[in-house]
Amino acid sequence: MFNIPVLFIIFRRKDAALKVIEAIAKVRPKKLYISQDGPRNSEEIRQVNETREAVLSKINWECDLTIWTHDKNLGLKKHIPEAFGKFFEKEECGIYLEDDTLPSKEFFYFQEELLKKYKDDKKIFSINGTNFYSELIKSKDSYYLSKIGDIWGFGLWRRSWELYDGKLKDFGKLLEGPKYNSYFFNKKYKYYLESFWKAIIDGKLNSWAMQIVYTALKNDMYFIAPKYNMVNNIGKNKTASNISLQEYHKNFDNPFPLKHPKELTYNKTYDIIYFRNMLRGGWLRLILIKMYLFLPAGLKTATNNLINKVFIS
Incomplete structure (x- = not known):
């Protein structure tokens, strides 16, 4: 078992x-x-x-x-x-x-090994299960540190959850702090996250997930990102609750036997590559996403369909 x-x-x-x-x-x-x-x-x-x-x-x-x-x-x-x-x-x-998060069998054993290995490493918030651009990550290791958190199947410790800030209650103070800009690996990622965080604060978005990234970044923590994909999202239908920002499907890869990094350090380059491919369309798409978040409910479906048609289809 x-x-x-x-x-x-x-x-x-x-x-x-x-x-x-x-x-x-x-x-x-x-x-x-x-x-x-x-x-x-x-x-x-x-x-x-x-x-x-x-x-x-x-x-x-x-x-x-x-x-x-x-x-x-x-x-x-x-x-x-x-x-x-x-x-x-x-x-x-x-x-x-x-x-709507369908895992491979290897996903469970990947999580098991790393949850045990890094249970006392407080710079790590959680362990992602997806990587849709593994062919672009030119690493010999099985995983790396990232500032991009993934909620489509992940591993987490109690010590991390105890830090969770669902209301983003100290966002204003954080925004004015000297370290704030260092949390983001580029301006687009900053704009992307701030769009969601401000929508949550303004009551425009009924979300729990973007607070995960907020909690990790404000505590100087990272996510372990696998080089290989082990989870697919199968919820793209009329009953799915999340915004369809991308078609996230990729064949499962087997990461075993795992090759552990000699030193687990943050790799900014991998995050830039991943985010650029995840949010194809650059600033135009980011602006449309922000518009979507703040639109009245009646206009959200049409806007989301437009985003998908222009950038995904």
Whole structure:
């Protein structure tokens, strides 16, 4: 059995959730936590219930199973931090997956090895699971330090989560600090992150994820980024909750046996390469993304479709 606890977030996407639980079942984690948000309306009650029942039907191994459900919808910004809070009341570290983040089997063992290896290294916030541009990362090592955080399947320690600042409550103070500009590897990345952070502060974005990057950067921490891809996002459909900024799919790679860096140091060049390819379109696309974040809800779909049509299709 797999000894690292897994936190699995589900909602109402049964087909996607089934693919992910089937991937989890391949390693048979000893401890599995499932947290499901509640329905937003009466029409979603059936979908929520069917999704949970379908997922539970696939847990065919003996494990310590914990399930958290909600009668009412909390939304991402509240639900996921709440789930993490309860998870880390019991666990020192764990793996996080959502119902649209499909991992390879190797992903779990990559996380296991590095969660143990770097558990006391406080310059590391979390361990990413994706790399969609591995062919551009010319490293002989299996992973590197990055300032780009990834929430599509990652490993995390309690010590990191305890620093989480979901409200970005000290953003103003941080903005005026002497170290602020050093957190970003270029002006585009700064503009990109600030667009999301300001949208969260202004109540325009119901998000928990961009606060992960904020928390890490303000504490001078980094993310471990794998050279190889081990997670794909399968949630690009009408029920997906995230902004479609890119088509993120790549064949899985096997990173084993891992080649550990002799010295784990930050590589700015790799981040610049990765971000340039992740956000193709340069400043025009960044400006459109910021517009999207601050637009009224009725205009968001059309703007998002335009971004995808111009920069992805």
